[in-house]
Amino acid sequence: MRQVVGILLVLLAAFGLAQASPPKRVILGVGGKTAVVYLPLTVVERLGFFKEEGLDVVIQDLQAGSRALQALIGGSVEVTMGFYDHTIQMQAQERDIVAFVEVGRYPAIVLAVRSDLAGEVRGMADLKGRKVGVSAPGSSTHFFLNYLLVKNGLKPQDVSAIGIGAGAQVVAAVQNKQVDAISNVEPAITFLEERGLIKVLADTRSAAGARAVLGGEYPAAVLYTTRAWLERNPDTAQKLVNAMVRGLRWMQGKSPEEIAQVLPEEYFLGDKALYLKVLKNSLGSFSPTGRFSDTAPLRPLTLLSAFDPNVARAKIDLKRTYTNQFVDRAPK
Structure with a gap:
């Protein structure tokens, strides 16, 4: 049994x-x-x-x-x-x-210019003719850039949007001066800020920043x-x-x-x-x-x-x- x-x-x-x-x-x-x-x-x-x-x-x-x-x-x-x-x-x-x-x-997206160009690029209008690194053309970092350009009287075609990915690739693109400015996300932004390599022009990493740039949540x-x-x-x-x-x-x-x-x-x-x-x-x-x-x-x-x-x-x-x-x- x-x-x-x-x-x-x-x-x-x-x-x-x-x-x-x-x-x-x-x-x-x-x-x-x-x-x-x-x-x-x-x-x-x-x-x-x-x-x-x-x-x-x-x-x-x-x-x-x-x-x-x-x-x-x-x-x-x-x-x-x-x-x-x-x-x-x-x-x-x-x-x-x-x-x-x-x-x-x-969004926590930041638009920033290379520090060595900060004297020439004081605002969005000064980006005309510049190379701006985004994660990829057609991505949300690109949308953010286009919106700020239009909001400040420019057209998306007034800059050259270049895909530079995210993370370490962004840091390298700025260090090697492959781009004049970036529209990107963390952790690259803080790494570049701490090394004095960028100056922030628009910042949506916080509630206050998102409210100032985009109107809120x-x-x-x-x-x-x-x-x-x-x-x-x-x-x-x-x-x-x-x-x-x-x-x-x-x-x-x-x-x-x-x-x-x-x-x-x-x-x-x-x-x-x-x-x-x-x-x-x-x-x-x-x-x-x-x-x-x-x-x-x-x-x-x-x-x-x-x-x-x-x-x-x-x-x-x-x-x-x-x-x-x-x-x-x-x-x-």
Whole structure:
């Protein structure tokens, strides 16, 4: 009898293992994984929150938001972590792209000129004819540059926008004088500031800065995908949101040192103390809840309409560019 019971238990265990669902594989593209604006993605990955949701998330670092968007449109990734403004741009092109969790509530993009040119370039008007480094043409750092140019009486064509990626590539581009100015994000900005290599002209790393430049809160880093994928994979989308919201909550109240402990060494660009300063100055830019406000999406629409004629003449339905349904269902 004991042998029979033992055999039955073994068979039941084997049956249970056979019935257990394998992790759901999701290919996710990100527009520069080491950029601080996308930091919660790495936090969630390193803490194992995706795995605990039963997901096998394969992250492709595509170095710039425009490339991550292209990968989504082309079908080589299923979900993108990039900036929300791409969902508006795509709707103007009759593509149905939906953001389903907000990660950043300020863009944290900075426009700065090389320090050795600060005497010549005192404001936006002085950038005419200059080379300005952006993460990639068509990315949100490029949108930010275009908006400020138009706002100050210039045209996007008045400067040469050059793709220089994010992180260490930005520092190298400034040090080697490949560009005259940059529109980019942390950690490169603080590294260049601390070395006296740039002078900041416009700064949206804080609530006050975003208010001064853009008028207030501005949905920035988000997870977005096609509406078709979202409708086919609601359970997977929910698990992605559960993990991201959990990560955003975990980050609340954590010190820069505690967050740095879960990051790979290469994120520090060889200066961990300075990176901790970057984190300290950046933590306020992340959403504490993952939820979109009803009014903030108007600001990216205003920004894009200033220089993109397709957006300006389109009848954009902002309610179709984002949803809070998954965030509202995330475990409390």
